[in-house]
Amino acid sequence: FGKWRKKEGVSINYRQRQAEATKQLLFDKSIELFKTKGYENVSVEDIVRAAQTSRACFYTYFKNKDDVLITYVHINDESYLKFYQNTLCSKDFSNKDGIEKLKALLNYAIDLLTSNGAHLLHLYFIALIKDPPLSSNRERHFFHIMRVLFDEASQESVVKDGLTFDAFQEMALWVLRGTCFNWAGSDGTLPLQHQHAIIEQFINCIRKSWAAFLQ
Numbered sequence: 054f055g056k057w058r059k060k061e062g063v064s065i066n067y068r069q070r071q072a073e074a075t076k077q078l079l080f081d082k083s084i085e086l087f088k089t090k091g092y093e094n095v096s097v098e099d100i101v102r103a104a105q106t107s108r109a110c111f112y113t114y115f116k117n118k119d120d121v122l123i124t125y126v127h128i129n130d131e132s133y134l135k136f137y138q139n140t141l142c143s144k145d146f147s148n149k150d151g152i153e154k155l156k157a158l159l160n161y162a163i164d165l166l167t168s169n170g171a172h173l174l175h176l177y178f179i180a181l182i183k184d185p186p187l188s189s190n191r192e193r194h195f196f197h198i199m200r201v202l203f204d205e206a207s208q209e210s211v212v213k214d215g216l217t218f219d220a221f222q223e224m225a226l227w228v229l230r231g232t233c234f235n236w237a238g239s240d241g242t243l244p245l246q247h248q249h250a251i252i253e254q255f256i257n258c259i260r261k262s263w264a265a266f267l268q
Contacts, residue, residue, distance in 0.1 A: 076114040078104050080128075083121045088169060092118070092176055122180035126187060129165060129177070134194040136161050141202070151206025156256040158198060159229055163248050166233050171241040174233060191222075199225065213261050221259060228255045 082103040086095045097118065101111050115121050140146065140161075141154050149157075166174055181188040203221055206212045212221075232248040 072114075075106065075110065079106065079111055079114060080121060080124055083118070084125065084169065084173065087176060088173055091172060119180070119183060122176055123184060123187065125173075125177060126180050130194045132165055133158070133162070133198055137194075137198045137201075141198075150209050150211050151202050151204075152211045152256060152260050154202045155199065155206065155225075156252060158202060159225060159252045159256075160249050162195070162229055163233060163236075163245065163252065167236055167241065167245060167248075171237045171239075174237040178230075178234065178237075196222065211261055213259055216259060224255070224259075228252065 079100060083095070083100050086099055086103060090099070095118070097108060097111055100118075101108050104111075115124070136158070141157060146154060146157070166177060199222060200218060203212070203218045207218075228251065232251050236243045236245070236248055
Protein backbone atom coordinates (compact mmCIF):
# COMPACT_ATOMS: atom_id res chain seq x y z
CA PHE A 54 0.00 0.00 0.00
CA GLY A 55 2.82 2.39 0.92
CA LYS A 56 4.61 1.76 -2.38
CA TRP A 57 1.38 2.38 -4.29
CA ARG A 58 0.87 5.69 -2.49
CA LYS A 59 4.42 6.74 -3.28
CA LYS A 60 4.01 5.90 -6.96
CA GLU A 61 0.68 7.74 -7.01
CA GLY A 62 2.36 10.83 -5.56
CA VAL A 63 5.07 10.74 -8.22
CA SER A 64 2.41 10.35 -10.90
CA ILE A 65 0.42 13.29 -9.55
CA ASN A 66 3.51 15.50 -9.43
CA TYR A 67 4.35 14.54 -13.00
CA ARG A 68 0.83 15.34 -14.19
CA GLN A 69 0.95 18.68 -12.37
CA ARG A 70 4.23 19.57 -14.05
CA GLN A 71 2.85 18.55 -17.41
CA ALA A 72 -0.28 20.65 -16.84
CA GLU A 73 1.80 23.67 -15.84
CA ALA A 74 4.03 23.22 -18.90
CA THR A 75 1.01 22.98 -21.20
CA LYS A 76 -0.59 26.09 -19.73
CA GLN A 77 2.71 27.97 -20.04
CA LEU A 78 3.05 26.88 -23.67
CA LEU A 79 -0.46 28.05 -24.49
CA PHE A 80 0.20 31.37 -22.74
CA ASP A 81 3.53 31.89 -24.50
CA LYS A 82 2.07 31.11 -27.92
CA SER A 83 -0.87 33.43 -27.24
CA ILE A 84 1.37 36.35 -26.30
CA GLU A 85 3.63 35.67 -29.27
CA LEU A 86 0.66 35.73 -31.66
CA PHE A 87 -0.86 38.83 -30.02
CA LYS A 88 2.45 40.63 -30.60
CA THR A 89 2.91 39.56 -34.22
CA LYS A 90 -0.67 39.48 -35.55
CA GLY A 91 -2.59 41.72 -33.17
CA TYR A 92 -5.04 40.58 -30.50
CA GLU A 93 -8.12 41.10 -32.65
CA ASN A 94 -6.67 38.98 -35.48
CA VAL A 95 -5.85 35.95 -33.32
CA SER A 96 -8.37 33.18 -32.74
CA VAL A 97 -8.32 30.36 -30.24
CA GLU A 98 -7.80 28.09 -33.24
CA ASP A 99 -4.64 30.03 -34.12
CA ILE A 100 -3.34 29.57 -30.59
CA VAL A 101 -3.97 25.83 -30.35
CA ARG A 102 -2.48 25.32 -33.80
CA ALA A 103 0.69 27.16 -32.76
CA ALA A 104 0.86 25.17 -29.53
CA GLN A 105 0.05 21.92 -31.38
CA THR A 106 -2.76 21.08 -29.01
CA SER A 107 -6.59 21.18 -29.04
CA ARG A 108 -9.36 23.67 -28.32
CA ALA A 109 -10.47 21.46 -25.43
CA CYS A 110 -6.98 21.75 -23.99
CA PHE A 111 -7.04 25.54 -24.31
CA TYR A 112 -10.38 25.79 -22.50
CA THR A 113 -9.02 23.58 -19.72
CA TYR A 114 -6.73 26.42 -18.70
CA PHE A 115 -8.33 29.60 -20.06
CA LYS A 116 -11.96 30.73 -20.34
CA ASN A 117 -11.21 32.79 -23.46
CA LYS A 118 -8.60 35.13 -24.94
CA ASP A 119 -9.39 37.78 -22.32
CA ASP A 120 -8.45 35.27 -19.64
CA VAL A 121 -5.00 35.04 -21.21
CA LEU A 122 -4.64 38.79 -20.67
CA ILE A 123 -5.69 38.46 -17.03
CA THR A 124 -3.00 35.80 -16.65
CA TYR A 125 -0.56 38.27 -18.23
CA VAL A 126 -1.36 40.80 -15.50
CA HIS A 127 -0.85 38.19 -12.77
CA ILE A 128 2.46 37.00 -14.26
CA ASN A 129 3.71 40.59 -14.30
CA ASP A 130 2.75 40.89 -10.65
CA GLU A 131 4.81 37.78 -9.84
CA SER A 132 7.74 39.46 -11.60
CA TYR A 133 7.56 42.36 -9.13
CA LEU A 134 7.85 39.93 -6.23
CA LYS A 135 10.92 38.29 -7.79
CA PHE A 136 12.47 41.71 -8.45
CA TYR A 137 11.93 42.67 -4.81
CA GLN A 138 13.36 39.41 -3.46
CA ASN A 139 16.28 39.05 -5.86
CA THR A 140 17.26 42.66 -6.44
CA LEU A 141 15.88 45.11 -3.89
CA CYS A 142 16.74 42.76 -1.01
CA SER A 143 20.21 41.99 -2.41
CA LYS A 144 23.57 43.31 -1.26
CA ASP A 145 23.59 45.73 -4.18
CA PHE A 146 20.74 47.65 -2.53
CA SER A 147 21.83 47.22 1.09
CA ASN A 148 23.13 50.79 1.23
CA LYS A 149 20.16 52.34 -0.61
CA ASP A 150 17.37 54.08 1.26
CA GLY A 151 13.69 53.35 0.77
CA ILE A 152 13.25 56.20 -1.70
CA GLU A 153 15.95 54.82 -3.99
CA LYS A 154 14.32 51.38 -3.81
CA LEU A 155 10.94 52.88 -4.72
CA LYS A 156 12.55 54.58 -7.70
CA ALA A 157 14.10 51.26 -8.74
CA LEU A 158 10.72 49.53 -8.42
CA LEU A 159 8.93 52.12 -10.58
CA ASN A 160 11.69 52.04 -13.21
CA TYR A 161 11.52 48.25 -13.24
CA ALA A 162 7.75 48.49 -13.71
CA ILE A 163 8.25 50.70 -16.78
CA ASP A 164 10.80 48.30 -18.25
CA LEU A 165 8.57 45.31 -17.54
CA LEU A 166 5.37 46.83 -18.93
CA THR A 167 7.07 48.03 -22.11
CA SER A 168 9.16 44.88 -22.66
CA ASN A 169 6.62 43.22 -24.97
CA GLY A 170 5.88 46.25 -27.13
CA ALA A 171 3.19 48.91 -27.37
CA HIS A 172 0.41 46.57 -28.51
CA LEU A 173 0.82 44.27 -25.51
CA LEU A 174 0.92 47.29 -23.22
CA HIS A 175 -2.40 48.46 -24.68
CA LEU A 176 -3.79 44.98 -24.03
CA TYR A 177 -2.49 45.12 -20.46
CA PHE A 178 -4.44 48.30 -19.79
CA ILE A 179 -7.51 46.90 -21.54
CA ALA A 180 -7.36 43.83 -19.27
CA LEU A 181 -7.37 46.10 -16.22
CA ILE A 182 -10.26 48.16 -17.59
CA LYS A 183 -12.31 45.05 -18.34
CA ASP A 184 -11.73 43.69 -14.83
CA PRO A 185 -12.23 46.58 -12.33
CA PRO A 186 -11.75 44.33 -9.26
CA LEU A 187 -8.33 43.35 -10.59
CA SER A 188 -7.42 46.95 -11.37
CA SER A 189 -8.42 48.15 -7.90
CA ASN A 190 -7.02 45.15 -6.03
CA ARG A 191 -4.43 46.56 -3.63
CA GLU A 192 -3.54 43.08 -2.36
CA ARG A 193 -1.35 42.39 -5.38
CA HIS A 194 2.40 42.05 -4.86
CA PHE A 195 3.19 45.38 -6.50
CA PHE A 196 1.20 47.33 -3.92
CA HIS A 197 2.49 45.32 -0.98
CA ILE A 198 6.05 45.99 -2.08
CA MET A 199 5.36 49.71 -2.49
CA ARG A 200 3.95 49.75 1.04
CA VAL A 201 6.99 47.99 2.51
CA LEU A 202 9.40 50.34 0.75
CA PHE A 203 7.41 53.46 1.62
CA ASP A 204 7.33 52.44 5.29
CA GLU A 205 11.07 51.88 5.12
CA ALA A 206 11.59 55.35 3.65
CA SER A 207 9.33 56.88 6.31
CA GLN A 208 11.28 55.23 9.11
CA GLU A 209 14.47 56.60 7.56
CA SER A 210 12.84 60.08 7.50
CA VAL A 211 13.67 60.59 3.82
CA VAL A 212 10.04 61.18 2.77
CA LYS A 213 8.54 64.66 2.86
CA ASP A 214 6.70 65.37 6.09
CA GLY A 215 2.96 64.79 5.94
CA LEU A 216 3.04 62.52 2.89
CA THR A 217 0.88 59.46 3.53
CA PHE A 218 1.23 56.13 1.79
CA ASP A 219 -2.24 56.41 0.28
CA ALA A 220 -1.35 59.76 -1.29
CA PHE A 221 1.99 58.45 -2.52
CA GLN A 222 0.39 55.32 -3.95
CA GLU A 223 -2.16 57.26 -5.99
CA MET A 224 0.48 59.67 -7.31
CA ALA A 225 2.83 56.81 -8.18
CA LEU A 226 0.08 55.04 -10.11
CA TRP A 227 -0.80 58.18 -12.05
CA VAL A 228 2.86 58.77 -12.92
CA LEU A 229 3.56 55.14 -13.82
CA ARG A 230 0.43 54.57 -15.87
CA GLY A 231 0.68 58.00 -17.48
CA THR A 232 4.26 57.51 -18.64
CA CYS A 233 3.51 54.00 -19.91
CA PHE A 234 0.33 55.16 -21.65
CA ASN A 235 2.23 57.97 -23.41
CA TRP A 236 4.88 55.47 -24.50
CA ALA A 237 2.26 53.09 -25.87
CA GLY A 238 0.49 56.01 -27.55
CA SER A 239 3.70 56.80 -29.44
CA ASP A 240 3.74 53.16 -30.61
CA GLY A 241 6.86 52.65 -28.54
CA THR A 242 8.90 55.34 -30.28
CA LEU A 243 9.52 57.46 -27.18
CA PRO A 244 12.93 56.68 -25.65
CA LEU A 245 12.53 54.85 -22.34
CA GLN A 246 15.15 57.20 -20.89
CA HIS A 247 12.48 59.90 -21.08
CA GLN A 248 10.10 57.77 -19.01
CA HIS A 249 12.80 57.06 -16.44
CA ALA A 250 13.55 60.78 -16.21
CA ILE A 251 9.92 61.40 -15.26
CA ILE A 252 10.22 58.82 -12.48
CA GLU A 253 13.38 60.57 -11.30
CA GLN A 254 11.54 63.91 -11.12
CA PHE A 255 8.62 62.34 -9.28
CA ILE A 256 10.92 60.73 -6.71
CA ASN A 257 12.72 64.04 -6.18
CA CYS A 258 9.35 65.64 -5.41
CA ILE A 259 8.59 63.24 -2.57
CA ARG A 260 12.08 63.15 -1.07
CA LYS A 261 12.68 65.34 1.96
CA SER A 262 15.01 68.18 1.01
CA TRP A 263 18.51 68.40 2.46
CA ALA A 264 17.53 71.73 4.02
CA ALA A 265 15.00 69.89 6.16
CA PHE A 266 17.74 67.63 7.50
CA LEU A 267 19.80 70.65 8.55
CA GLN A 268 17.01 72.29 10.57
